[in-house]
Amino acid sequence: MSQNSKVGNDSGEEIILSVSGLTKHFPGAKTSFFGKHEIVQAVDGVSFDVAAGESLGLVGESGCGKSTTGRLITRLLEPTAGTVVFDGQDISKLNNSELRPIRSDLQMIFQDPYASLNPRHTVGTIVSTPFKINKVVPEGGVKKRVQEILEIVGLNPEHYNRYPHEFSGGQRQRIGIARALALRPKLIVADEPVSALDVSIQAQIINLMKDLQKDFGLTFIFIAHDLAVVRHFAQRVAVMYLGNIVEIADRDTLYSSPKHPYTKALLSAVPEADPDAVGARERIRLTGDVPNPINPPSGCRFRTRCWKAQDICASSAPALLQIGQTQVACHFPE
Amino acid sequence: MIGAPIQGRSPARMAWDRIKKDRTAKISAITVAFIFLLALASPIFTWILHTTPDQFHPETLDPSFGTNPVGKLGGISAQHWFGVEPRTGRDVFLRFAYGARTSLSIALSATALATLIGVLVGLVSGFFGKTVDLVLTRTMEIILAFPSILFALAVTPVLENLLESWGVPTGNATRIPVMIVVLSMFGWPYIARIVRGQVISLREKEFVEAARSIGASRTHLVFKEILPNLWAPILVTVALNIPTMITSEAALTFLGAGVIDPTSDWGAMLLASVPFYSVDPMYTFIPGFGLFILVLAFNLLGDSVRDALDPRSSR
Ligand SMILES: Nc1ncnc2c1ncn2[C@@H]1O[C@H](COP(=O)(O)OP(=O)(O)O)[C@@H](O)[C@H]1O
Ligand code: SF4
Numbered sequence: 001m002s003q004n005s006k007v008g009n010d011s012g013e014e015i016i017l018s019v020s021g022l023t024k025h026f027p028g029a030k031t032s033f034f035g036k037h038e039i040v041q042a043v044d045g046v047s048f049d050v051a052a053g054e055s056l057g058l059v060g061e062s063g064c065g066k067s068t069t070g071r072l073i074t075r076l077l078e079p080t081a082g083t084v085v086f087d088g089q090d091i092s093k094l095n096n097s098e099l100r101p102i103r104s105d106l107q108m109i110f111q112d113p114y115a116s117l118n119p120r121h122t123v124g125t126i127v128s129t130p131f132k133i134n135k136v137v138p139e140g141g142v143k144k145r146v147q148e149i150l151e152i153v154g155l156n157p158e159h160y161n162r163y164p165h166e167f168s169g170g171q172r173q174r175i176g177i178a179r180a181l182a183l184r185p186k187l188i189v190a191d192e193p194v195s196a197l198d199v200s201i202q203a204q205i206i207n208l209m210k211d212l213q214k215d216f217g218l219t220f221i222f223i224a225h226d227l228a229v230v231r232h233f234a235q236r237v238a239v240m241y242l243g244n245i246v247e248i249a250d251r252d253t254l255y256s257s258p259k260h261p262y263t264k265a266l267l268s269a270v271p272e273a274d275p276d277a278v279g280a281r282e283r284i285r286l287t288g289d290v291p292n293p294i295n296p297p298s299g300c301r302f303r304t305r306c307w308k309a310q311d312i313c314a315s316s317a318p319a320l321l322q323i324g325q326t327q328v329a330c331h332f333p334e
Numbered sequence: 335m336i337g338a339p340i341q342g343r344s345p346a347r348m349a350w351d352r353i354k355k356d357r358t359a360k361i362s363a364i365t366v367a368f369i370f371l372l373a374l375a376s377p378i379f380t381w382i383l384h385t386t387p388d389q390f391h392p393e394t395l396d397p398s399f400g401t402n403p404v405g406k407l408g409g410i411s412a413q414h415w416f417g418v419e420p421r422t423g424r425d426v427f428l429r430f431a432y433g434a435r436t437s438l439s440i441a442l443s444a445t446a447l448a449t450l451i452g453v454l455v456g457l458v459s460g461f462f463g464k465t466v467d468l469v470l471t472r473t474m475e476i477i478l479a480f481p482s483i484l485f486a487l488a489v490t491p492v493l494e495n496l497l498e499s500w501g502v503p504t505g506n507a508t509r510i511p512v513m514i515v516v517l518s519m520f521g522w523p524y525i526a527r528i529v530r531g532q533v534i535s536l537r538e539k540e541f542v543e544a545a546r547s548i549g550a551s552r553t554h555l556v557f558k559e560i561l562p563n564l565w566a567p568i569l570v571t572v573a574l575n576i577p578t579m580i581t582s583e584a585a586l587t588f589l590g591a592g593v594i595d596p597t598s599d600w601g602a603m604l605l606a607s608v609p610f611y612s613v614d615p616m617y618t619f620i621p622g623f624g625l626f627i628l629v630l631a632f633n634l635l636g637d638s639v640r641d642a643l644d645p646r647s648s649r
């Protein structure tokens with residue numbers, strides 16, 4: 001959708017990840033016995049850049065294609081179209097053996113702290129697997145390094161021989177973070193890393209990731225389904241709706257003056273931290289669900305739930321254009 | 335720097351703790367162990383009883399008829415604990431003990447071979463999917479649809495001739511390997527089907543993706559990430575497969591495609607007892623009861639193993 005993928009990152013920083021026209025269509029159910037498969041347009045032409053050391057929030061309701069985008073970037077999935085340029089190399093079409101040397105630079109933290117740790121492996125095995133697979137032997141041995149990492153993420157290094165089921169959700173997510181951190185990646189995609197956790201634990205995990213980002217100069221893509229979670233983490237936020245990016249801006253701009261109706265709606269669901277802004281923000285309640293990505297609405301995909309929709313919204317898809325500090329895809333931005 | 339390592343309780347350890355508290359499991363395990371001991375210790379009994387399972391004892395038979403054992407209950411005596419065989423006078427206790435040996439070795443070897451094939455096929459089929467899976471699942475379905483005992487009877491002579499043409503001596507030296515192959519040929523699809531289903535649900539799990547995202551090979555994914563999660567279902571399937579194998583082995587022998595006399599076997603004993611069952615019912619009862627108890631104990635043990643490994647499942 002975007003013609004200008006550079007915007008929103010005007011400083012002269014090094015771009016570590018550049019995604020353009022990224023598309024993933026899954027085969028859905030068959031239309032009839034002899035018919036073709038339906039096409040699930042999970043991600044449809046997504047473009048953005050991420051600067052080294054930056055943290056980008058990727059926000060949208062469930063089913064908008066955020067996880068798919070994350071898995072395309074980490075190449076757990078192969079894109080249907082588009083490119084993913086990571087560290088100067090287009091990785092979108094590499095095969096498994098070509099990807100192997102890059103994988104350790106590109107890690108993922110998963111949403112479900114229960115499903116993401118092998119129940120039959122000890123913490124030690126889980127966190128040392130990245131070393132073993134990549135045949136990396138750190139100074140002082142794998143075990144020593146793994147125990148250092150466990151300490152860094154706030155776990156007791158003596159728990160090396162324990163099994164995942166002996167830990168709480170928050171601790172398990174720390175194990176997942178330790179594993180992602182093991183080989184000192186350049187980019188980490190964190191797919192809703194706290195949405196399965198108690199609210200009281202969420203802040204601890206977010207603070208941990210913040211510290212790690214600072215200490216190790218990591219670049220983060222932080223996926224979340226609401227704007228509240230990324231507010232204190234991301235420097236820049238991309239809002240995603242039904243496979244498209246509808247708005248990207250730096251955090252302050254996006255939170256203080258959202259341009260896209262969908263962003264406004266998401267923002268009005270965020271509990272207000274800043275009392276001054278209360279009056280400025282009207283309550284908007286999104287009705288209905290995200291439409292089915294097999295048959296997305298024509299024109300603007302948000303039009304079925306948009307209170308500002310006009311005829312043009314059904315006939316023509318708005319492009320992601322620069323308006324002030326923001327890139328927004330709407331015919332009638334704020 | 336670091337104190338004594340704290341060892342976690344592995345899921346296997348917890349299952350073990352659970353099974354130790356299960357009375358049915360205990361009783362059936364003791365029964366199975368007892369039969370195993372009997373099988374292993376059979377040479378000791380040869381020594382105690384001063385005879386072999388193959389030795390004829392015409393003196394124990396009624397001379398007026400010349401076939402039936404003298405005395406009550408098939409000739410039970412201090413010398414012949416389970417009586418003697420009609421027509422030959424061979425010691426039934428020794429034939430029972432040695433028969434347990436044969437039956438268990440064939441059934442367990444067949445189970446081991448079926449498990450090896452079943453696990454490998456299940457892993458490949460479930461993990462790789464697509465055409466490989468289609469071909470393998472069709473094969474499993476075809477084998478499962480066969481009337482296996484009839485088919486086993488039909489292929490036994492074919493395989494036997496093949497082995498003999500390679501120079502393997504005739505008799506049990508060809509018969510027993512053929513039985514093991516035939517039994518496992520019909521046993522592996524049960525294991526493969528279960529493993530395949532489990533692999534399909536596991537391969538999409540995030541921990542497998544996590545391993546993929548650090549560049550793990552397919553071999554690592556299959557054998558290091560997925561397989562360790564399959565020990566529980568494999569163990570349960572195997573435990574419940576052993577009694578089926580024991581029954582099939584006995585059936586095969588009973589129908590004439592099994593162990594050849596004079597080697598003892600429970601199925602063979604049953605077969606040999608049939609002509610005499612009205613005059614010497616004890617001879618039929620002993621191997622029949624042995625089979626019944628062994629199969630029941632293995633089944634109950636299998637159920638207990640399943641319950642211990644998956645505490646949420648109910649009987
Ligand atoms: N492997 C898949 N096959 C078919 N459809 C999929 C697959 N993965 C995701 N989808 C569909 O793609 C859409 C986007 O999913 P996802 O990326 O998980 O969204 P989010 O993470 O934003 O909730 C959903 O409609 C989902 O059902
Ligand atoms: S393009 Fe139209 S329908 Fe889409 S968000 Fe803007 S106003 Fe709403």
Ligand SMILES: [Mg+2]
Nearest residue numbers: 066067068192
């Ligand atoms: Mg998701």
